[in-house]
Structure formats: C-alpha cells, structure tokens
Amino acid sequence: MRAVVQRVKRAEVRVGEEVVGRIGFGVVVLLGVGKNDTEATGEALAEKIANLRVFDDDQGRMNRSLLEAGGQALCVSQFTLFGDCRKGRRPSYDQAAAPDQALLLYEGFVASLRQRGIPTETGRFRAMMDVELVNDGPVTLLLDSDRLF
Numbered sequence: 001m002r003a004v005v006q007r008v009k010r011a012e013v014r015v016g017e018e019v020v021g022r023i024g025f026g027v028v029v030l031l032g033v034g035k036n037d038t039e040a041t042g043e044a045l046a047e048k049i050a051n052l053r054v055f056d057d058d059q060g061r062m063n064r065s066l067l068e069a070g071g072q073a074l075c076v077s078q079f080t081l082f083g084d085c086r087k088g089r090r091p092s093y094d095q096a097a098a099p100d101q102a103l104l105l106y107e108g109f110v111a112s113l114r115q116r117g118i119p120t121e122t123g124r125f126r127a128m129m130d131v132e133l134v135n136d137g138p139v140t141l142l143l144d145s146d147r148l149f
Helices: 039-051 099-115
Strands: 002-015 018-023 026-032 053-056 062-065 072-077 120-122 130-144
Touching: 002 039, 002 053, 002 072, 018 072, 018 120, 026 130, 039 099, 039 130, 072 099, 099 120
Parallel strands: 026 072, 072 120
Antiparallel strands: 002 018, 002 026, 002 130, 053 062
C-alpha cells in the first residue's frame, strides 16, 4: 500500500455536489492499494498512521500522534499512487490492485483506523471526487508499506 498523509486543519471530499466525507483537524490519507497487498498490510499501515508523531505538543514540537491529539482521518482511495511513469508518457498501473481486491483492502484499512479509535470519514470508491483541504504546516508524508515493514 502507498499512502500520502497530509496533516490538515480541515478537509472534505465531494462527489458532484454531495459532500461524502468531512473532517476537522487530523489527516487526509490518499491510499493506493497494490496487487501484492494483504489485509495485514492495511492493519500495519493503519497502526503506523495512527501513531505517527506529526502533531505539536505544548512546546510546538511534532511529538503527538493522531490518537494523542484526538484528530480525525479522511481516507480517499487513489489507485494512481501506483502509477509507474518511468517509461513513455502514459503511467502504467500494472502494480495497482484490481478494483474488487482494492475495495476490500481499502475498507479493511478504514476499519482498522476506526478500530483504533480514530473517527474516520471516506470518499467514494471508484468515483470522481473533489478533495479540498487546508494543509497544516504543511506536513505531508509518503508511506510505502514495502519500505516500512
């Protein structure tokens, strides 16, 4: 799995004119699912994100996790994170999971965040979405499960 994690002051995702997910302060997680990912991958990545120390403590140092800070998560599926742009001009998505597999693992990842006590909103899987956010810091991290565990 690949995740772009952005610390935000607020964020929302819309499909057409409908707001399908909205959070206050916390993180936006753009999540790509690879064809070799498993349920365990999603659980481990959720654990990592829940405990990343990216929120300020009383001294203004990034020393508090999403759990400790009481933040929320907005998780948006984004298969394009598996786009391989090394050859030619059109990205290849050969390493992205098939939609049926990706949906199950995406939903499992979201469930893992919720099981850890993080209020989690989502986008709509396979829909064209508008994601609007106010990046806080900015703090933006790229996590790749192949390089984390």
